[in-house]
Amino acid sequence: MAVDESGQAFTHPLYNVMAQLPGVSLGLTTADQLLTWGASNSLFVFPMATSCCGIEFMAAACGRFDLDQMGTIARGTPRQCDVMVIAGTITVKMAPRVKKLWDQMPEPKWAIAMGSCAISGDFYRDIYSVVPGVDTFMPVDVYVPGCPPNPDQLFAGMRRLQEKIRMRRNGEWTEPELRPETFGFKSPNLPRIGDPRREASLDEAQLDAVINLDPGGGLRRPDPKGSL
Amino acid sequence: MTVPDDVTRLLAERFGLESGDPITVSRDRVVELGGALKEAGFTYLVYVACAHYPATDAEPDRTVAEYRVRRLPVDEVAFRVWVPTGESTPTLVPVFAGCDWQEREQFDLVGTIFAGHPDLRRIMLPEDWEGHPLRRDYDIATRHHPWR
């Protein structure tokens, strides 16, 4: 059984025919395992490092800890990357940019929320300009808690992601992961991605904001209140 | 920091102002004072800072803009202007070019309006933001759809 991008199990019609032929099923299984092994061991990361957690990410990527040893090489463009590591506080102004970069990454892709700021906004979550968790606008696969998480914890997160990729490819993991509800928010509690209470209009509004983002800065839409 | 003697003299003779840290100056003379200080050697602008003061019995709702300038290596002078809400203070960009982005930032966060500023747009918050968040009357739970 294979699993598509949305986590649904599917079987190609040819698969059943081919699986009857001698030796084919063995070959398919082996190829699938080989692909999964390759995918989980060459995770190119896109470091979305916006604040102090970014420094810890850099420490993890440097000689003493050496993130490269598990095939996670940092690239500067979303188009070459498999994993986005969101390391730092995401502000309201940054959020559409992060979502745009996420949308530019090719499938299959995964996201790691590193640090309490990316997970829930941390102690900035009630500040006027901070997004209360990146999973309010993009799906997150692994949460790495800490303020900041030290490099070992990031390594544990990467290992967890590798494990999760293998389990998903083997069809052992189908349900989306939801982080526990955070209580005591003063800020608006946006339903997270994958939450049944989340309305489609919110997704549409976020996508609309991303599409209307002007690369030169500013909005393409005319300012409703005029300048000043 | 003590105000240097030549600045105290300049303030008394030309502006009729008391020296102090900071010096309080009226809105119609702030550009002149900035120019005079620059001529006296204070060429380095350290910061522009604003704060909001809600209305009291004695005073209307107002903001204060403070400029701090430095004469290298040691002398520093700060001067401030009071700006009632809804009115503006002249910009100091023609005197200190470094004021440009700092005044934009103060406009963005506190809402002080600098008249004659070449490009008074928001600099830190998103372009479609409403209100000025560092004002005392700003509601911290204001929503910014669709991100929070």
Ligand code: SF4
């Ligand atoms: S979680 Fe802590 S270390 Fe990480 S970005 Fe937030 S404040 Fe900084």
